[in-house]
Structures are given as C-alpha cells and as structure tokens.
Amino acid sequence: MKLIEDANKEAVKRILEGEPRLIDILPAREVLKGLKEKMILHAGPPITWDRMCGPMRGAVAGAIVFEGWAPDLKAAEQLAASGGVEFHPNHHFGAVGPMTGMTTVSMPLFVVENAKFKNRTYCAINEGLGKVMRFGGNDESVLNRLRWLRDVFGPQLAKAIRALGSIDLKSITARGLSMGDELHQRNLACSSVFLREVAPTMARVVEDKEQLAECLAFIAKNDQFFLNLAMPMGKAMTDPAKGIKGSTVVTAMCRNGTDFGIRVSGTGDQWFTAPVEMPEGLYFPGYSEKDANPDMGDSAIVETIGLGGFAMAAAPAVAGFVGAGAPSAAANFTRSMSEIAVGQNPEWTIAAMDFAGVPTGIDVRLVVETGIVPLINTGIAHKEPGVGQVGAGVVKAPMGCFTQAVRAIAKELGVS
Amino acid sequence: MSSVVLNEIRKGFYLDSVALMRISREVAAAPGVAEAALMMGTPANVAIMKNAGLLKDGKTNAQGNDLILAVRAESEAAGREALALAEKALDKPKTQGESAEAWRPRSIAAAVKSIDGLNLALISVPGDFAAAEARKALSRDLHVMMFSDNVSVEDERSLKELARERGLLMMGPDCGTAIINGAPLAFANNVKRGGIGVIGASGTGTQEVTCLISEAGGGISHAIGVGGRDLKKDIGGITTLMAIDALDADPATERVVLISKPPHPDVAKAVLARIAKSPKPYVICFIGAKSAELPPNARFAATLKQAAELALDGRPISKGYDAGAEAKRHARRKGASKIEGLYSGGTLCAEAQVILASGGRKVASNAAIPDVPDLAAPEANGRERIIDLGSDEYTKGRPHPMIDPSVRDDALRAALKDPSVAVILVDVVIGYGAHSDPAGHLVQVVEKRGKDAPLIVGSVCGTEQDPQIRSAQARRLQDAGILVAPSNADACKLALALVTSG
C-alpha cells in the first residue's frame, strides 16, 4: 500500500539521519520533566507492583531506600505494595534503562541529544557486573555504589564530557561493530573506545588523583559500560520517527520481566503488549533454566535500531556463547532479521557480510507475514532478586505484540 | 477389538504435504496401527481427519499453522510407539547434501533481495495460499509456474491479467509440466533440444508428446504450460495467446504443437484466429474433439501420438509395432471381455478414451471426454471404466499418483480380482518429479497375480535420458509379464486388439 510504503521510507530516513551525541550527565530531577519524589521509572511497558517479578521488586525496594522514602527494605516493600510510590515506564519520560531499569530523582543520567532533530533521551549509568540494582540487588553495597555514582562518578565524568563538548556515539558504534561488538551482549570494544575518548580529558578535569583513578577503573573494568549509552542512542534515533501516519515501523521494544511491549510509528505512543518469553541460552556454571528470570529491560531498543541480535553477524563469538548455534550461523541470524526490516544502515556495516548494513526499520507487517519475530540478544537474570546475571542467550519477541499492531494500523487506516 | 485414538500437536511446525504423506504412510504401517495421519490443522484437513475417526473425541484445538499427529491403534502401547516413530521422522535433519547452516529465505521477497538473476517462481503451496504467493512473484517481475490447484477461477483470471500487463508468463494454476530453454520444470522429461515448440494445457499430454518426439529423433525448443483451465471461457486463453506470441518470435522454434482438452468454442475461435496470423506451421491436438475448423497453417491431431507424428512432418512413430500381431500371441482370459484403464496421467486417460471409443468400445470415465458418460451417471452402468487416478476426488489429502504410485495400488488389486476384466491398461510416467522407480512399484503390486489374471498392458512415458531410463523401466515391466507398447496410443490399440481377437 503506497501510503504505508512512503510512511515507512520516511520513518527509516529519520532513524538513519539521527546524530546522537552524549552531551552531559545530570540528576534525573533536573532533566526528566514531571519526575517527582515517590515516583519510580522502570523498564518495559506499564506494570503494577502485584505483577512485578522478583528482581524488579527487589530493585524497587532498593530504589526507595536509596532515595530515603523508607528507612529499610521491608518498609520500602510495604510502601510500594500500599501504593505509596507511582510506577511509570522509562519511555514515558524520555528515558531507557537496562534490566530492571530503575530511574529515580537523584540518579545521574546520561544526556544524549540527537543533533539532527534536537530531541533528547536519558539513561542511568551502568553499575557494572555482579550484585547490582539492575538485577534486583538492593543491599548496602548496591546502594553505596549508587551513592558514589551520584556524588562522584557522575559529576566528574560530566565535567569531562562538557569539556569535550560532545561525544559522537554513532561513530563509536561503527568502530565497535568492526571489532566484534553487537552492542547488546558485547560492548567491550565500544566501552574501550569510549574510555580512550574520555580518559585524557578526565585526567585534566578531575582534580583528586584518587577519584580520577577510581573513575577510570570503574569504566575500565565494566565490559558493558557502553550499553547504557547505546540504549539512549537508540531511543534518540527512533523518537523522531514516532507518529508518521500509516507507518508500520517499530519505534520501541522493551520488557518488564512480565510483559513485552512495542510501539509502532503509525500508532504513536500506543503500547502493544504480550507475555515475555523465556530466553534460550547458555548458563554460567552452577546455574540452569530453572534459575532464569523471564526477559526484562529496555535494552531491546538496540535491536530496534538494527544492533544486538540483528547485528549478530558482527559478533560471531556471541552467537556461539549465547547458544544460538555455531559462530558460522551468526550471519544467518542477521539475514533472517533482514527479512523483516525495511532497509539497511549504510553507516553501520558488517565486514563479514561484505559490508552489508545492519537491518533497520522493523516492519510489523513482515513480522506477522513471515512468522519471523525479532531476535534479541540478552543477559539472563536470576529469578531471585540481587543474585545477578546467570547466563546469556537469545529471546524472541512475542508474536502477539505484532499481530495487535497490524490490526491497530489497519483500523487506523480504515482497512478491514 | 478396542480402538485407541491418540493425538499430538506441534505448534507452528510446518512441513510440506508430500513430506507429511510419506511419514503418514510409514506410521500407518507400524504394528497395531489401524490408521494414521500427519496433517496441518487447516479446517479442510481437520474435517478429513475427523471423518477418518482420527481426532480424539472428534475435535482438536489445532490451528492452520499447527501440525496434528493422529493415530488410531488397537492398544495404547501400539499408539504410543507409532507416535514416537512419527516424532523421530519429523526430527530427522531436513535436507541431505546441503550444509545444515545454509540460510534459507522465508519469503519470495527475501530470496529476490538476496540472490541475483532469479526469473521464475515455481509455486506448489496449498491452493489457499497459492494466489497470494503468485502475486508476490509477479509484482517482483518473476514469471510464474504454478503446480498448485484448488485456486479459484477469479484468482486465476486476475493473476493472468496481472501477468499479461507486466509481460510475464503465468503458467497455471494446475500446471505440472514445462520445459523452458532446455530446463525441465516440475514434472518434465529429459528431451532432446530441437525446433518443435509445445503449448500444453495438460501435463502428461505435454510429457507424452515431447517424449515421443525426442525418442523418434526430433527435438523440443520449449514446452510452455498454460494450466488446465486456460482455454475455458472464464480465462479466455490468456497464457496460450502469450505463448503463441513468444514461440512465433522465438528463432529456435520452427513449428508448434498445441495440446489441450477441447476449448470453449469462443476461446477456440480466438486462439485459432491468432494461429492463422502465424508464419509457422501448427499442430492442433484438442483431445476428445472430433475435428476443428483450422486455418491453412494448422493440422488436426486426434491423439497425442498423431500430434507427435505431424510435428515430425509426418514421420511415423513406432513404425515397426504391430498391435494386432502382438495381440495374437496372448490368450484372453476365459469369460472376461472388459478393458479397465487405471491412469495416473489425465491426458493419457483422455487419449485412451478417444482411441477405445473410436475402436467401438463403450467407455465411461471420472474425467470423461465429450460424448463419454461420467462414471457416476446411470448410462455408465456396464461400460468399461477408464479412470484418471490423478483427479481431484482421488488426490484430496493424498499426493498425486505420479509422486506416490501407491494411490493406484488398491484399484489395481481390485481389477486383478474382477472376473469381467480381460485387460488392464496402465501408464508408467517417468522423468523429473516422478517416482524413482514406478515400474518397480507396479511390478511389486501385480507380481503375485495368478496365471488366470487379466492381461496388463502399458507404456512408459519418458526418454532414455530420464533418471529412471525408459528402456530399463520397460524391461522391468516386461520381465513381470506386462505387455509394453511404444506409446500410450499403441497400448490402447493393443488392448483393443486383445479384447476383439478370438
């Protein structure tokens, strides 16, 4: 249908034209319009306390104590259960967050601006590996780390970013793709390049040598540091493509551990949700499927812009590790994803596929037609709060979201 | 004996109909199993399974994209074993000789996007989905050959008009045979290349004519299939007319043979008028028509064999074969006088009716030519039955007999036991797409027949270059005491001679 084809071309054009740049780090209360005390933003589509999974509840309790809205975790849970805090998706406030995705007023957030369209998106700083709030961790060690991020790391890194003016996230991504990253499960190369870009300036702007050492070490030992930049980069690129009449291109994919939600350009902010699926993958020693938490996090925004599972061909090692098959099968994943995408990104190419661009612009019609759902590379959390990551794998987006979206677009266009 | 019905559903698991049939047959043969079927859960298939008593409590939750495994066995244990056998067969690796990691596109769109130079889509998906797939192919400038049938006339018309608009060939629906620029497509034979072009609304008609020409030393430029309904009034010969244009303009084609069941008179008129404008000589074979008013550059052939002979400029085919002399060498069964025709090829069945009727026999058929009664009609009583086993009523939920010869087995066994049958007439069609050893299969079914069984007369439709090798198939049949004639027409003549001699 010409209306749809033209609308989709426009949507992909806007996504590809994006110029996402990291420009600052600021407390959430200063940048998220409407975010107040006793409000908790979470990953995924809207959800209530009674439907939240274990790690999400653990994180909520920890965030409440972190902000001082309750004296301890038990009181925090009671506050949450009694309706004492409001829950909202990160996406409703222009933000994204990995796994549990907790965002509250005093947390320092990366500020990413799309220089082409002037829109901005936000994301908290990646805490690192092990016992962290994004996996539901909420003890003193977790909260102390959050305090350090709020009081030391955030402000110091912010000074360096402001001194640099801005950092171009697209070009770091392009380099990472040529070095074995796919930007969801593997961000080691991008994180290293990022450190290379900020370290010299940090050395100049951070006055206390001890703090400088701590800050550099924090980035250096976190292989996934760049994930929390790739995510707002993704949202910054897709937000301008929202609301194009008749477009069937996906602008967001996210999960809250219970529901999977997508948004489609032609239907604006409407959520299409369905129960999340279980990831399939490999587990760290001592863990197995019975320990796994259902799929969670706003990080599926990276697949929405053609990275992660869509760029698997750039990271064959990930394919093997996440149990998705032999490394040589990695290219087939990307080829499959091309079947449900409108176009390719000429700036993000995969050498192993003769420099084909990553598939961009997921078309919900093609998903339903072919039966091929987006494949998401994901970490697997332990279903008990606070234990952390127990494996990595691949998870399928549920078909239900896409069939609902097709019906909604058809209704929108008066087609039955 | 109590009967246990077991069902299992594999959600979202799709396998093509032929692959499922093979597995169904394997499972049905398992010990203690009365009936078994593996089918996709479409409403039509669910009805078939329900009627066969294969659905537990007569119902199922399966949807169109789910696979239903159903078994009716004499015990729970036998049923479970049979289901396990089915599971094993389903989980076998799909393709041999292809790397398991090879990427397979899931759509025509993806195939065209990723591979250069594709120019023809061969479509054999279930009828409900075939038209949509053809549209996708045509809109991407692919010519289409559609083996699928059970496509509506309206869809066929709309597809052929779309194809014509874009200058593309829409061969089908219900088109089983084509040879394009030396490439045999679907059910076709390895024939020699030469100057004779064929336009066929019939699969086995095209196969028989191209094989007879090739075996007689002639050659084929192209054989363009148009689908069984192209010359009906509703379609108006759209593809046939395009094929005429194409062969007229083709430098490799010197003369053309047109094969079809008799067209609607208006369509025949239009087609013949177009042929009159052609610089090339045409042979018109409307099987079952007595004659036609032809332009000066066209000649009429009443049978496929005659069509081949006229195409070869009058060179006789199987010149040395004397059906009468051959018939004298075999004694007819006492008290039996009837010919029974059991055909896998529809047009071969039609040719048989033509020859037997003009030889004075009273025949009836489920795929009757003009002036021959339908098998179900009251006039058919007592007539000789010439049956097309590839017709719709036999292929609902079963593969075509050319793919799976066992469709003919029951009818053969029944005919062998029928005291009124003197001669059984069969066709053995080889070539690409066909069974790997149709003669061997036939022999297995009939070899235990007694000395007093009906005579079996047949022909092998194929060439020496076909994978099954024509002469090897003929020898296999002859070694089992089956009388093999050089063409279907000759086989019919032999059958006639056998029942009218002595």
Place this chain on the structure above:
Amino acid sequence: MSDEKKSPVQKLLSTEVKVVNVGLEGFVKDLKHCNIGVVHVDWSPPAGGDPAMAALLAKLGV
C-alpha cells in the same frame, strides 16, 4: 535482437532459467540434478496460518 527490445517472455526463453521454489521441496533436487540454479524458500503459511490475518496483510500491501 538486442536484449532491450526483447519482451520479458522472450528474455525468459533465451536466458538461463533461475528458479525460486516455493512449496514442495522435492522439486529442488531434480532442478539441481539438471544444473538449474534454484533457491528454495523455507515457506510456511503467512500469519501463522490465520486466513483472516493473511487477507488483512494482503490488503495492507505485503
């Protein structure tokens, strides 16, 4: 006749046939045996076999 003047059907009759096979996989091995280029589409009914959804998708131009 130069290639540009040929109709699509004339082009087909004078070039190598390259097939995209949609449906019965059995046809593929025969085509390969004859050295005909063929790609097999791993086809399954669109929209999970739901005819109403398949019809809707067709109207939306897929």
